[in-house]
Amino acid sequence: MEFFDVANGSLLFVLVGAGIAYVMVQCALFMRMSLKRARELGIDRKVISDTIKSSAVFTLAPSIAVALGLAAMAPSLGIAWPWFRLSVIGSVSYELMAANMATSALGFAKLADAAKAGAEPLGAIMYAMTGGLAGAIILDIIFIKKVDSLAVRLKAKAGDFGVVAIGVLFFAVLAVFVVPFFGQGVVAVATFVTSIVLTLFLAFVAKKFRLAWLGNFILAFSLILSMCSSVLWTAMVK
Amino acid sequence: MENREQYFNRINRFGRISFIIFFVLIFTIPTVVCAVYDIFPGLATVLKATMGLFLILTPIAISEIVSFVPLLGSGASYLTFETGNVSNIKLPCAMNALKLAGVQPASEEGEVLSTISVAVSSIVTTSIILITALLLAPLAPVFSNPAVRTATANVLPALFGALLVSFLAAGDAGSVVVKGQWKAIILPALVVAVVHYLIFPIKGWEGVIILVLLPITILGARFLYKKGQITVVPKVPKA
Incomplete structure (x- = not known):
C-alpha cells in the first residue's frame, strides 16, 4: 500500500468528513443555545444580525490564507488529513511545522521522503499530530470553565478597575503580534501601516456620512484591502 | 428563564461532553485507518514522534486558556479551541464582534455574542476549506499566483493593523x-x-x-x- 493510496483514499475522506460534520453540528448547537440566551437577555435582533454578518465577512480573508495552507500541505500529506486538521483544531501556522516535526522524528529528512516509504509513516504522522494536541485538549476540558468563572469573579470584585483589566487583556496579544512586524521588512510594515490608515479612513467615512452598515465591516474591508496593498508594496520594493 | 449560573453550568456541561467525544473522535480517525490498512506504527515510534509536538503545543495551550478564555467566555472557548486558527481568526473575529456591539468580555452579553461570532466564523472557514479541498486542482493556478501568495503571506500585518486601531481608539x-x-x-x-x-x-x-x-x-x-x-x-x- 502506497502513502497516497491511503492519504487520498475514500476511507480517510469519509472519516474526516464525519469528524468535520460533528464539529459543524456542535457549532450549530452552540449557536442555537446562544441565540436563545440572547433573546432571554433582551439583546436587540439587529445587534445579533450585525454580529453574524460582520463575523462572516471578517472571516473570509484570513480563511483564504488557511485555504492556501491546505494547498501547501496537500502535495505532501494528501488532501483529506490537512482538510481535517485545518478545519478542526489545527492552525495554519502550526500544522506544517507539526507534520515536519513528526516526520523528522520518524527519521525522514522531509515529508516527501516519508511519502516514498509506503503508507506506514502516514499512520505515525497522523497519530503524532493528534497526540501532540492531547495535552491541550485535556487542559481545555478541565480549565475553560474554571478560568472563565475566575475571570468573571475577579472582574466583579475589582469594580471599575475590573472593566479596565478585562479591556486591556487583549493588549498583551496585540503587543506580541504587532511589535515584531517592524523587523519583518518594508512590505510587512507598509501593509501594517496601510491597514491602520484604511481603518481610520473607513471609520471617518462611516461617521461623517452616517453609514451605519459600513461600521460593521470596517475591519473586514481594511483587512482585505491592506492584504491587496501588500502586492503593490512588494512590486515597489523590487 | 435560567439565571446566569444555570446557563453557565449548562453551556460548560455541553462543552465538556462534546469536547470529550471530540477527543475520542480525533484518535478514532488514525486508529481506523491504521487498522483497515494494517499500517499501525510501533508505540515507541509514535511516542518519539509525538513527544516533541506535545512539549511545544501543551504550553501554548496553557497560555491560550489563561489569555483567551476571559476574553471569549466558555461557549466560544470550546468552539475556538476545537476549530483551531485561534489567534489569526477566531479571537480577533469575536473581539471585533464585541467591540461593534459595544459589550465587554466577561459579561453575559459578551459571552453570548462571542459564541455566536465564533460559531459563524467556524462555519465560514470550514466552508472555504471544503470548497478549496473540492476544487484544489482547478484552483491550483490561483494559489500559485505570486500576487495571491504575497497577499496571504501578509494577512497578519493587515489583520493586526486594523485591530490595533479599533482596540486603542475605543x-x-x-x-x-x-x-x-x-x-x-x-x-x-x-x-x-x-x-x-x-x-x-x-x-x-x-x-x-x-x-x-x-x-x-x-x-x-x-x-x-x-x-x-x-x-x-x-x-x-x-x-
Whole structure:
C-alpha cells in the first residue's frame, strides 16, 4: 500500500468528513443555545444580525490564507488529513511545522521522503499530530470553565478597575503580534501601516456620512484591502 | 428563564461532553485507518514522534486558556479551541464582534455574542476549506499566483493593523466608557520590543510571552488607573 493510496483514499475522506460534520453540528448547537440566551437577555435582533454578518465577512480573508495552507500541505500529506486538521483544531501556522516535526522524528529528512516509504509513516504522522494536541485538549476540558468563572469573579470584585483589566487583556496579544512586524521588512510594515490608515479612513467615512452598515465591516474591508496593498508594496520594493 | 449560573453550568456541561467525544473522535480517525490498512506504527515510534509536538503545543495551550478564555467566555472557548486558527481568526473575529456591539468580555452579553461570532466564523472557514479541498486542482493556478501568495503571506500585518486601531481608539464597555485605555499598551509593547529586538526573537514563543505579559499589562493598567490616566465614566446616551 502506497502513502497516497491511503492519504487520498475514500476511507480517510469519509472519516474526516464525519469528524468535520460533528464539529459543524456542535457549532450549530452552540449557536442555537446562544441565540436563545440572547433573546432571554433582551439583546436587540439587529445587534445579533450585525454580529453574524460582520463575523462572516471578517472571516473570509484570513480563511483564504488557511485555504492556501491546505494547498501547501496537500502535495505532501494528501488532501483529506490537512482538510481535517485545518478545519478542526489545527492552525495554519502550526500544522506544517507539526507534520515536519513528526516526520523528522520518524527519521525522514522531509515529508516527501516519508511519502516514498509506503503508507506506514502516514499512520505515525497522523497519530503524532493528534497526540501532540492531547495535552491541550485535556487542559481545555478541565480549565475553560474554571478560568472563565475566575475571570468573571475577579472582574466583579475589582469594580471599575475590573472593566479596565478585562479591556486591556487583549493588549498583551496585540503587543506580541504587532511589535515584531517592524523587523519583518518594508512590505510587512507598509501593509501594517496601510491597514491602520484604511481603518481610520473607513471609520471617518462611516461617521461623517452616517453609514451605519459600513461600521460593521470596517475591519473586514481594511483587512482585505491592506492584504491587496501588500502586492503593490512588494512590486515597489523590487 | 435560567439565571446566569444555570446557563453557565449548562453551556460548560455541553462543552465538556462534546469536547470529550471530540477527543475520542480525533484518535478514532488514525486508529481506523491504521487498522483497515494494517499500517499501525510501533508505540515507541509514535511516542518519539509525538513527544516533541506535545512539549511545544501543551504550553501554548496553557497560555491560550489563561489569555483567551476571559476574553471569549466558555461557549466560544470550546468552539475556538476545537476549530483551531485561534489567534489569526477566531479571537480577533469575536473581539471585533464585541467591540461593534459595544459589550465587554466577561459579561453575559459578551459571552453570548462571542459564541455566536465564533460559531459563524467556524462555519465560514470550514466552508472555504471544503470548497478549496473540492476544487484544489482547478484552483491550483490561483494559489500559485505570486500576487495571491504575497497577499496571504501578509494577512497578519493587515489583520493586526486594523485591530490595533479599533482596540486603542475605543473604550466602549457597555454602560461605561474607559478613557485613556490606549496608554496601557505602551508597557507591554516596550517589553516585547526589548525582548524581541535585544534579547531573543519571540517567534515560536508568542504563547509564553503573552502569558508573561498578562500580569505586566494589568499591573501597568492598574498603575495608570490609580494615577488617573485611565478613567471609567458612565456612558452618555446619544441625543
